[in-house]
Amino acid sequence: MSDLLNxxxxxxxxxxxxxxxTFRLVxxxxxxxxxxxxxxxxxxxxxxxxxxxxxxxxVETFRNIPLLVxxxxxxxxxxxxxxEIGQWSAGIASLGLYTAAYVAEVLRSGVFAVSKGQIEASxxxxxxxxxxxxxxxLPQAFxxxxxxxxxxxxxxxxxxxxxxxxxxxLNDLLKNxxxxxxxxxxxxESFLWAAVGYLLLTGAVTIAFRMLERRxxxxx
Amino acid sequence: MGYLFDPDNxxxxxxxxxxxxxxxxxxxxxxxxxxAMFFSLVLGLGLALLRLSRVRGVGAATGLWTDLWRNLPLIxxxxxxxxxxxxxxxxxxxxxxxxxxxxxxxxxxxxxxxxALVLYNSAVLAEIMRAGIQSLDRGQGEAAAALGMSYAQxxxxxxxxxxxxxxxxxxxxxxxxxxxxxTLVSIIGIQEVMRHGRIxxxxxxxxxxxxxxxxxxxxxxxxxxxxNLLLSRLxxxxxxxxxxxxxxxxxxxxxxxxxxTTATAR
Numbered sequence: 491m492s493d494l495l496n497x498x499x500x501x502x503x504x505x506x507x508x509x510x511x512t513f514r515l516v517x518x519x520x521x522x523x524x525x526x527x528x529x530x531x532x533x534x535x536x537x538x539x540x541x542x543x544x545x546x547x548x549v550e551t552f553r554n555i556p557l558l559v560x561x562x563x564x565x566x567x568x569x570x571x572x573x574e575i576g577q578w579s580a581g582i583a584s585l586g587l588y589t590a591a592y593v594a595e596v597l598r599s600g601v602f603a604v605s606k607g608q609i610e611a612s613x614x615x616x617x618x619x620x621x622x623x624x625x626x627x628l629p630q631a632f633x634x635x636x637x638x639x640x641x642x643x644x645x646x647x648x649x650x651x652x653x654x655x656x657x658x659x660l661n662d663l664l665k666n667x668x669x670x671x672x673x674x675x676x677x678x679e680s681f682l683w684a685a686v687g688y689l690l691l692t693g694a695v696t697i698a699f700r701m702l703e704r705r706x707x708x709x710x
Numbered sequence: 711m712g713y714l715f716d717p718d719n720x721x722x723x724x725x726x727x728x729x730x731x732x733x734x735x736x737x738x739x740x741x742x743x744x745x746a747m748f749f750s751l752v753l754g755l756g757l758a759l760l761r762l763s764r765v766r767g768v769g770a771a772t773g774l775w776t777d778l779w780r781n782l783p784l785i786x787x788x789x790x791x792x793x794x795x796x797x798x799x800x801x802x803x804x805x806x807x808x809x810x811x812x813x814x815x816x817x818x819x820x821x822x823x824x825x826a827l828v829l830y831n832s833a834v835l836a837e838i839m840r841a842g843i844q845s846l847d848r849g850q851g852e853a854a855a856a857l858g859m860s861y862a863q864x865x866x867x868x869x870x871x872x873x874x875x876x877x878x879x880x881x882x883x884x885x886x887x888x889x890x891x892x893t894l895v896s897i898i899g900i901q902e903v904m905r906h907g908r909i910x911x912x913x914x915x916x917x918x919x920x921x922x923x924x925x926x927x928x929x930x931x932x933x934x935x936x937x938n939l940l941l942s943r944l945x946x947x948x949x950x951x952x953x954x955x956x957x958x959x960x961x962x963x964x965x966x967x968x969x970x971t972t973a974t975a976r
Contacts, residue, residue, distance in 0.1 A: 650782075655894075685786060
């Protein structure tokens with residue numbers, strides 16, 4: 491038991507620093523996932539067939555390709571091709587673009603969950619297509635997508651551990667825990683603290699999304 | 711763009727046994743996926759039933775177990791087991807691994823990888839199945855009980871066929887995730903498609919052409935996309951057929967295995 495605490499106190503720099511790197515990685519990738527995911531979702535529900543197909547190709551590509559392939563491709567692949575991409579850019583872009591496909595699907599299903607009658611009512615009241623989307627559809631869609639967005643964020647935090655384990659080797663929580671393990675030979679303790687770190691992050695996200703959901707809930 | 715489509719950069723693919731070598735690696739991934747799928751589905755169903763057990767403590771204990779495994783990053787579990795698994799276990803696996811498996815699947819490390827994949831995926835699948843069972847109308851089970859059916863009969867004849875059928879899309883979506891996750895085992899040194907790709911892009915290999923990393927990985931990515939699209943096509947086919955045949959509603963999901971469990975659990 492004392493070993494457990496010793497590993498934490500003697501290597502708080504590695505573990506705390508790793509947690510901070512994981513946090514920044516996840517935050518930046520989440521921002522990209524939201525922006526790209528929204529654009530792709532807009533393509534998926536666009537009035538033009540070709541735009542819808544384009545969105546579909548994005549989703550099917552990024553959802554069916556392993557994240558490890560994306561990470562290696564964006565770092566080693568681009569560098570070999572002469573593009574001087576950094577560890578952070580490659581990690582954030584891969585994780586963000588990968589997650590964006592899932593975000594797009596959630597947003598799309600959120601829009602479809604708004605009943606058709608609402609849209610018809612809004613149009614018949616004289617709202618334009620854009621106004622209907624902005625005032626009627628999106629506010630309702632946003633509420634329904636909050637729980638699944640929370641799940642995606644949690645999945646992304648877990649997936650972020652692959653960035654440090656891949657060729658990108660960013661010093662994230664898991665990577666640093668493995669460094670501590672290699673230095674101290676304390677396998678259980680090192681991995682346990684990494685697990686605790688990830689559970690802390692996912693726990694915080696769970697609570698944050700639950701609060702957001704409660705705050706935005708409409709009293710009916 | 712020029713670099714991407716430059717025929718020189720694709721020459722590796724038709725040189726020597728390169729394409730075959732990548733495909734051989736991919737086959738290892740598929741085999742790992744199939745083995746892990748089988749055990750995850752079986753164990754997942756068992757966990758789902760235990761989770762719903764009315765015996766005191768069993769449900770809560772199973773819930774703790776599944777929540778633990780499904781909230782940890784899979785790669786953490788893989789790396790941990792690769793180091794921490796007792797040597798005797800690995801040796802036992804090496805001794806008993808069936809001979810028809812390829813050489814890459816005979817090493818003890820594969821046991822750690824399979825164990826991690828099954829622990830994680832059985833937990834996720836158990837939650838999906840539990841959500842499916844619980845989303846059924848209570849009256850179904852009650853009616854079956856009123857007809858004099860035993861617990862086993864109720865489960866086998868009434869509850870599971872309906873509850874699990876609803877969750878076919880979510881289950882297949884998780885199996886696609888499992889399929890993608892098999893690439894993670896390359897990190898603990900199992901010779902599968904990522905490792906084979908790495909070998910091709912290293913020093914001159916078959917045919918003396920050094921393959922560019924980007925093109926090799928695009929090829930690997932396409933292999934995964936093809937197999938996973940076939941899986942989701944299968945899911946859609948099953949869904950439509952079942953809906954026509956039975957008139958049951960199926961939970962609509964779109965590649966969001968974790969979402970289903972949280973959405974239906976509340």
